[in-house]
Amino acid sequence: MLYFFYLIILYIILWYKGNAKILYGTPLAPWQWWLFTGLITNYLGLTAWWYLVSTYSVWGALAITYCVHTTIELSLSFYYYDLPSIQQAFGLLLIALGGFLILK
Secondary structure: OOOHHHHHHHHHHHHHHHHHHHHHHHOOOOHHHHHHHHHHHHHHHHHHHHHHHHHHHHHHHHHHHHHHHHHHHHHHHHHHOOOHHHHHHHHHHHHHHHHHHHOO
């Protein structure tokens, strides 16, 4: 369960890092973001990935990371931005469904 928490924290950090300039006007350059967040995001991502691969194999780990990433991205994007159109929502549903099919 700890490793899923790592993934959630990782994708929250990455989402805010990618959207901080748009949302808050943060003037950091990419190398500055790397300097401030690179170590923690690498630690969280690699630790969670190695656990998931050893537990669920590569394809299971890939599906889990995609599902967690998609959930975090959609949740934060829905909160801060507009809702998707019907076509976009259908495409997102297909992506999520594909992730769950891999896990079965």
